[in-house]
Amino acid sequence: MKKIIVWFRKDLRVHDNPALWEAAQQGMIIPVFIWSEEEEHENTSNLVGQWWLHHSLIALKKKLESIGLSLIFRRGSSLKELSLLCKQTKADAVFLGERYEPSIIRRDNAITQNLFSNGMEVRSFPSNLLFVPGDLLNQKNEPYKVFTAFWKRTMGESVNRPLPIPVDINPFNQVLPSLQVEELDLLPVNRWNEKFHPHWEPGEKGAITRWEKFTDDGLSRYVEGRDIPSSDSVSLLSPHLAWGEISVRAIWYSAKRLNETETGEYMQSSIDAFLRQLVWREFAYHQLIHFPEVLQVPLREKFTAFPWQGSNEEFAKWQKGLTGYPLVDAGMRELWQTGVIHNRVRMVVASFLVKHLLISWVEGSSWFKDTLIDFDAANNAMGWQWVAGSGIDAAPYFRIFNPVLQSQKFDPEGLYIRKWVPELAVISSKYIHEPWKAPTNLLHESGIVLGKTYPLPIIDHSLARIRALEAYAQVKNKS
Incomplete structure (x- = not known):
């Protein structure tokens, strides 16, 4: 019987896992996870991501044991560890789920060539997207550069149905050398990461529970509630999707079934809005495949000459939520405490950094990479380029979010602000969005001393807007 190594990467689940499914149909399964911090430096080597990975691997190990498989843990060079495992097991093949980060593609190509040259069969399977990123091209056989056109195209495409959990598993029964999860050293020495435990349950079970809760309680209100940061109308699936703990195809079909069975225009519009977000995620990978420079370089070339002006001091205040x-x-404080940030607010804080402080989107992207528990290279880069106006389908350069108006519109009672900025918790809703306008006596009664207990605005919005438009005009004129 064929012996097949199933190399788990960012597909940490057993349902709709094509590599695992195909291996189960063909032979004995040897599941392995290899941690190589050097190879993952631009993708998943941030401490919050590693905290998630640690607990997700514990969950995956238990899940695989429940179907008769023992997950092997290795650490170091992926090629070296795979080659060693092939020799130890006399394996015939390596099956794996595809990844699309540029450095990982280069690594995987080198590994594949090496294993092929040594007589190994290597097969990769699309596992974490609805569509194969390179397959969707426009009528000119070119990559789509406008999301609306991409969205319309996907509506005419079929999505492969998710695969079930394999049965009749044939495990490789020889005892093999394996590290313990703890020996991968994914957790930091200090215990700061414990702050994430109340907010998250990493792993496949946690992902499915989160999806079920969202379909029961949040999805029906998604079309409007998704923009309200204090609402529970968002799915919070992003870290689970980032690690492949839940199948996006399973989510797609589950939402489609709800669309067929639920009545009411409002529910259907909410489901459509949610599906559109899944396709927006696809569009990010579409860009990463066709324009891998998106991670670091403006896709609109003229933006390479943008006159960034911000200081390190201003950047530090933005990072700490002291603007x-x-x-x-x-x-910014929600991000630090939970590892995520509400999508509407994510756009506002990104716009503030780029357009109010004139600090490069690359700096913001790097900070998000270090602090997001749901960090995804494609989504992160596309989001920042969209905000900066330098992406292929980006927000207009003159769209500068007014943080006060955004606050008044989407957090009118200040519920979100009161939660994450407790020094403003007792101030009235009228002034919580711009406390510098509050009467002195009200500030005193609220225990607020501007400049001491809470900072004064780092920059005036009106002046920042004028300055940003002037900077963008320089770029436009040069082009």
Whole structure:
């Protein structure tokens, strides 16, 4: 019987796992996870991501044991460890799920060539997207550069149905050398990561539970509630999707079934809006495949000459949530405490960094990479380029979010701000969005001393807008 190594990567689940499914149909399964921090430096080597990975691997190990498989843990060079495992087991093949980060593609190509040259069969399977990123081209046989056109195209494409959990598993019964999860050293020495435990349950079970809760309680209100940061109308599936703990195809078909069975225009519009977000995620990978420079370089070439002006001091205040703009500060503090940031607020804080402070989107992207528990290279880069106006389908350069108006519109009672900026918790809703306008006596009664207990605005919005438009005009004129 064929012996097949199933190399788990960012597909940490047993349902709709094509590599695992195909291996189960063909032979004995040897499941392995290899941690190589050097190879993952641009993708998943941040500490919050490693905290998630640690607990997700524990969950995966238990899940595989429940179907008769023992997950092997290795650490170091992926090629070296795979080659060693092939020799130890006399394996015939290596099956794996595809990844699309540029450095990982280069690594995987080198590994594949090496294993092929040594007589190994290597097969990769699309596992974490609805569509194969390179397959969807426009009528000119070119990559789509506008999301609306991409969205319309996907509506005419079929999505492969998710695969079930394999049965009749044939495990490789020889005892093999394996590290314990703890020996991968994914957790930091200090215990700061414990702050994430109340917010998350990493692993396949946690992902499915999260999806079920969302379909029961949040999906029906998604079309409007998704923009309200204090609402529970968002799925919070992003870290589970980032690690492949839940199949996006399973989510797609589950949502489609709800669309067929639920009545009411409002529910259907919410489902459509959610599906559109899944396709937006696809569009990010579409860009990463066709324009791998998206991670670091403006896709609109003229933006390479943008006159960035911000200081390190201003950047540090943005990082810490000390800008003096409550919605921005709430978002940055939510990010630090939970590893995620509400999508509406994510756009506001990104716009503030780029257009109010004139600090490069690359700096913001790097900070998000270090702090997001749901970090995804494609999504992160596309989001920042969209905000900066330098992407292929980006927000207009003159679209500069007013953090006060955004706060008043989407957090009118200040519920989100009160949660994450507790020093403003007792101030009235009228002034919580711009406390510098509050009467002195009200500030005193609220225990607020601007500049001490809470900072004054780091920059005036009106002046920042004028300065940003002037900077963008320089780029436009040069082009």
